[in-house]
Amino acid sequence: MTLKELREQVMLVANALDQDATFSKGDAIAIDMPMTVSAVVIYLAIILAGYVVVSIADSFAVNEIATRVRVSKAKGIFTQVDFS
Numbered sequence: 001m002t003l004k005e006l007r008e009q010v011m012l013v014a015n016a017l018d019q020d021a022t023f024s025k026g027d028a029i030a031i032d033m034p035m036t037v038s039a040v041v042i043y044l045a046i047i048l049a050g051y052v053v054v055s056i057a058d059s060f061a062v063n064e065i066a067t068r069v070r071v072s073k074a075k076g077i078f079t080q081v082d083f084s
Helices: 003-019 039-049 062-072
Strands: 028-032 054-058 078-080
Touching: 003 039, 003 078, 028 039, 028 062, 054 062
Parallel strands: 028 054, 028 078
Antiparallel strands: none
């Protein structure tokens, strides 16, 4: 991925977050994903859009994820489904 491609993808996600009336600047948004390019794009976009990132290890059990979302008062969460 080139720097230009990274910037374009980050801007795409940041703009989508800005268009969503669910979030206000400074809100916490969680990421529960393996460390992939997509996760990095999402992380940077959350910061760029003016929100707070809550990083959650993808290896955590459901109750641990729920605890972190509750404690951080995250208004949303990015995750992925593994159908394997």
